[in-house]
Amino acid sequence: MRMTPTHGIRPNMLQFSLQLLQVFLVGSLVGMTRTVLPKLAESDFGLAATSFMALATFVAVFGVVKAGLNLAAGSLSDRWGRRRVLILGWLSALPVPFLILYGPSWGWIILATVFLGINQGLSWSMALNSKLDLTHARQRGLVNGFNEFAGYGGVALAGIFSAVVVEAYGARLGLFLFSTAVIVSALVIAQILVRETRPWALLHLGDASTAPEPMAMRRLFGYASWGNRSLFALNQAGLVEKFTDAIVWLFFPVYFLANGMSLVASGGLVAVYGLVWGGGQLVTGPLSDRISRKLMIVVGMWLCGAGVLAVSVTTTPWLWVAELTVIGAGMAMLYPTLGASVADHADPAQRAGILGIYRFWRDLGYALGGLGLGLVAQLSEGITLPFWFVGVSMFLSGLYLMVRLSSPVTART
Template sequence: MSAVDGNPSFRASAISLGLRANWRQFALLVLINAFVGGMVGIERTVVPLIGSEEFGIASTTLVVSFIVSFGVVKAFANLVSGHLADVWGRKRVLILGWLVGLPVPFMIMWAPSWGWIVAANALLGVNQGLAWSMTVIMKVDLVGPKSRGLAVGLNESAGYLAVGVTAFLTGYLAAEYGLRPVPIYLGVGYAIAGALLSILLVRDTRDHVRLEIGDSPREAAAIGFWEVFALTSFRDRNLFAASQAGLVNNLNDGMSWGIFPLFFAAFGLGVERIGILKAVYPATWGILQIATGPLSDRWGRKGLIVAGMWVQAAGLFLTAATREFEFWLIGSLLLGLGTAMVYPSLIAAVSDASHPSWRARSLSVYRFWRDLGYAIGALSAGVIADIFGLSWAIGTIAALTFLSGLIAALLMRGSQPESRRTNDK
């Protein structure tokens, strides 16, 4: 038992909640999550093209199989990450995520067959499920209940801005030097830097959770994992609305990851311009979360979630219906704007509805459903594209995205951050 655990008065004086009190660790976690996002960014532009051009894969469903493996594995890694964080500690799970991710860029660079790419993405799913989950959970631990939207907004902003910047850089490098290996060198740097910073500088945040539990007006209920799973998945209407919206959000993201490069290339767009379109969406998503996260603290979560899903749907419909770069660029901007409205608001909404004692597990269940959307979106879009064409795949996912926003509008209560509520429910 540490001195902090054994002496509550010492813990209270040494540990405090809030961004100002914990800004050094918070900033470090923002940087680390940028490296986590960069690991996904190395794949956004070039990997679907590696499948179609280097390995000669004609089936869209087979090309997007790497996203299916990524999504399924990441979903289950998310599901166990909260429990592991409570049992082992946040830092250990973060380090484990990076150790699993270290081989990924090397496997992509040297893959002799498509099966290696699929296997690399399974490892990437573990890396993202553990490492990204921990950066989210640890930031929420550090800031306490008053600034969850801000914390999540900054975290997701760093991660997805890195996705966008890396997608652009890999597109540029691929146009200059080919699809492999040069664009993937970025991933080697991200993996090494993320692992070293996590091992050497990150501190665990479980003491911050203990402090928040002591200050919480809500009593902790002694509930197990499966009860948390049921609450988050379907029993609590706010948590259900958030989980289905998260799933559909990443369903359309998984579709865009695999289908957009093939769709744009089918109309003669070069890899560098594809890289621009693939970068605009996550970069817009990343930058705007700096604003939308704090706005959800002030305005509440529901309005941003519903409107964001409908803005996403508009961007997808525009992309499917047009054949010019300028309209595709507007569609990508709309998709990024809508996702920026939705992403931090959903995570903050789940945190609002969860007690600190089981918040990590609830977030893990939400992220399980959300990231299962990658696999469902890529697989369903691939099948639709093979049967009806790429435009139909994009349009179908757009309709599902609009429907998800309608479900959130009907079921979700007008949630406010915990600091602005007098009652939990």
């Protein structure tokens, strides 16, 4: 039975909840690598714990692919529909379990990362866009908070559960079983239960029929990337904050394992960061509508930098829990607020394109941060200096944003 589109979370609760489940599963698929990656590299491919560039390549490739697809996902969904792109994202993930299980070299794991990045770029974007389609414009902050909570909750919990499965079945088989269950579940839900939300999106556009013609993409990219000083400040902050997530992904498990923690315990520690980050955004997203966004971003950047530095000089699990809580709180403060601030500084007619460009630079931070961390670790023959690389970068980036970010010309809408 066809329904007349009506905006709001309550009248669309079933589809809204299904899209939250979709982004939780997307987060779970990438989250399985957060703890297990170093063990897989060492146990099944003979990479030494000091093969930092090999580990960094995994994150760098993921970032490049996901960043590129952030630019393409929106236009694809306008032509094909949200649901088709969502399903395409999950179909692109199907090779991942088999490449992990049967790949004869680390290069095959890097290839799996390409498909993982495609899945993230398409399916995560569509799950968010569909929820925005279904809801009122005034609910966007709340929607983003729910979305990030579900996605990074999936990342955090998958880090624990995948570690348990890997301990029981080994790295390859454990990741194969976990990733297959996630992908098949998501595909079944998307194919049978998820509805196309383009009619809801068109209803939004109907409320803004007098909007000016959008700017050409090449011109818009230059304007949003370096032509507007506030957007440049926000883009660089989005890029640099991924250095924090990259070091948590790459080197925190290595550091915890080297200090005597088990794989499952290491996964639990990393999960603290993800759960605080995800859950905190339910508070910080709406809070940023009431207080200075600049203040929240700068404080969040500096909290993350301080927390990363603190982890590198402590060896006590309870201190690590406290420090990971600080890092997660910092990410919760800055992450949704950066996106909201970009929207504040964008003309409504160009907002979707400018947000896509911001996400491109933000996720390119995985690539630049991953390669930078790997290079610093390789040259210094240890992982202490990368912690300082991230801490100092976060402080300087926050300082630059504090100086260069101006107040938006128009009021928040």
